[in-house]
Amino acid sequence: MAAARARNRNRPVTSLESLLATKEIVICCGSGGVGKTTTAAAAAAMAAAHLGGKVLVITVDPARRLANALGLERFGNVESQVPQELFAEAGVEPRGELWAAMLDTKQSWDELVRSHAPDAATRDAILANPLYENITGRFVQSHDYIAMERLYEIHASGRYDLIVVDTPPTRNAIDFLEAPDRMADFFSSRLLRWLTVPARSRVFTMASRPFYTVADRILGSQFLQDIAEFFLLFQTMYDGFVARARAVTRTLSDKRTTFVVVSTLEAAPAREAEFFIEALAERTFPLGAVVVNKVLPEWFGDREATAVAQRLCGGPAGLAKAVADAEPGVGDPAQLARVLSEVGESFLNFQVVATREAEQRAELAAQADVLATVPYADHDITDLGGLLELGKALWR
Ligand SMILES: Nc1ncnc2c1ncn2[C@@H]1O[C@H](COP(=O)(O)OP(=O)(O)OP(=O)(O)O)[C@@H](O)[C@H]1O
Numbered sequence: 556m557a558a559a560r561a562r563n564r565n566r567p568v569t570s571l572e573s574l575l576a577t578k579e580i581v582i583c584c585g586s587g588g589v590g591k592t593t594t595a596a597a598a599a600a601m602a603a604a605h606l607g608g609k610v611l612v613i614t615v616d617p618a619r620r621l622a623n624a625l626g627l628e629r630f631g632n633v634e635s636q637v638p639q640e641l642f643a644e645a646g647v648e649p650r651g652e653l654w655a656a657m658l659d660t661k662q663s664w665d666e667l668v669r670s671h672a673p674d675a676a677t678r679d680a681i682l683a684n685p686l687y688e689n690i691t692g693r694f695v696q697s698h699d700y701i702a703m704e705r706l707y708e709i710h711a712s713g714r715y716d717l718i719v720v721d722t723p724p725t726r727n728a729i730d731f732l733e734a735p736d737r738m739a740d741f742f743s744s745r746l747l748r749w750l751t752v753p754a755r756s757r758v759f760t761m762a763s764r765p766f767y768t769v770a771d772r773i774l775g776s777q778f779l780q781d782i783a784e785f786f787l788l789f790q791t792m793y794d795g796f797v798a799r800a801r802a803v804t805r806t807l808s809d810k811r812t813t814f815v816v817v818s819t820l821e822a823a824p825a826r827e828a829e830f831f832i833e834a835l836a837e838r839t840f841p842l843g844a845v846v847v848n849k850v851l852p853e854w855f856g857d858r859e860a861t862a863v864a865q866r867l868c869g870g871p872a873g874l875a876k877a878v879a880d881a882e883p884g885v886g887d888p889a890q891l892a893r894v895l896s897e898v899g900e901s902f903l904n905f906q907v908v909a910t911r912e913a914e915q916r917a918e919l920a921a922q923a924d925v926l927a928t929v930p931y932a933d934h935d936i937t938d939l940g941g942l943l944e945l946g947k948a949l950w951r
């Protein structure tokens with residue numbers, strides 16, 4: 556499979572299908588709520604169904620909505636296979652396998668500590684440190700970093716032909732791109748050195764003494780000692796961590812990796828998508844495709860439909876009367892006229908939005924080789940069938 560992907564890599568990429576046929580890592584990103592998780596799952600399901608091989612989707616959606624959609628009861632840090640029967644239920648005979656994992660930040664950190672701690676005693680001390688869970692679970696970008704870290708680990712294992720990554724709902728879409736580098740910087744930072752000074756020497760430097768005296772009184776010496784011990788222990792993993800974080804960054808710009816920017820056509824997410832596309836270019840991270848999600852149907856631009864809507868707004872009394880005559884139970888013609896007029900008005904309002912969307916879409920289309928458009932579904936996506944249905948629009 557890997558060889559086939561490498562061969563495909565020389566072919567022109569004209570659709571999401573051909574993009575996914577040539578890559579090993581696909582990272583779906585974009586601003587909050589635009590459909591990253593849904594897109595990642597649908598793309599992975601399509602790849603497993605039609606391209607074959609072992610496909611993994613790593614999601615970070617804590618809502619478990621996706622787990623349910625994929626028919627997985629328990630679905631955690633360890634990858635599990637989406638039952639083949641679910642494809643059959645959706646009327647599809649898959650060429651490959653679909654696997655899924657949901658990122659568990661705590662478990663992933665534990666594994667990271669286990670693999671980087673210099674010895675068993677340090678490992679146990681870190682895992683038992685009262686601050687460990689709090690700090691790794693909460694510090695800004697913990698989630699971003701660990702998502703990248705897991706990706707790196709799974710890719711390096713060679714267990715999958717294609718890995719599709721859903722990214723966390725970050726305040727700033729750029730954050731997770733920088734998470735590995737920030738992590739490396741943090742470990743070599745002055746802040747870290749400074750925090751670990753007292754535990755290291757037990758002789759406070761003159762500069763830090765006033766702070767520690769005050770901090771000691773307010774926070775208690777045990778707390779300060781826990782902090783210092785925590786960072787000191789963590790520092791023993793410095794080399795492993797930094798090397799790893801740098802390798803993660805390298806993976807992001809590798810030719811086997813591609814980014815898919817997901818956006819809706821509302822002003823704010825579309826602006827953020829453009830900003831994000833620029834940020835990828837600055838870092839030489841490859842943009843493979845733009846997915847515009849939840850777009851209005853094209854027929855809102857239809858000229859005949861517009862004429863009908865205008866007629867409804869202009870004077871629906873005659874029409875209402877004709878309908879009432881033909882269908883006596885339908886209700887009072889005056890009410891009917893009001894409803895019809897409202898419907899026409901509403902259509903024209905949607906049309907304004909659809910026109911603006913078309914402009915936005917043209918701007919985004921100019922930025923990537925592949926643009927996929929996914930219409931707004933009028934129902935919730937709750938099963939594999941729904942994901943594959945949405946996936947058809949992605950593939951086109
Ligand atoms: N094309 C679509 N039509 C209708 N509903 C959709 C579509 N795509 C996604 N949704 C719905 O929109 C909601 C948000 O989607 P999703 O969770 O995939 O977004 P997200 O970008 O991952 O959000 P977050 O940033 O919070 O992680 C979900 O309820 C999902 O079912």
Ligand SMILES: [Mg+2]
Binds near residue numbers: 615
């Ligand atoms: Mg999500």
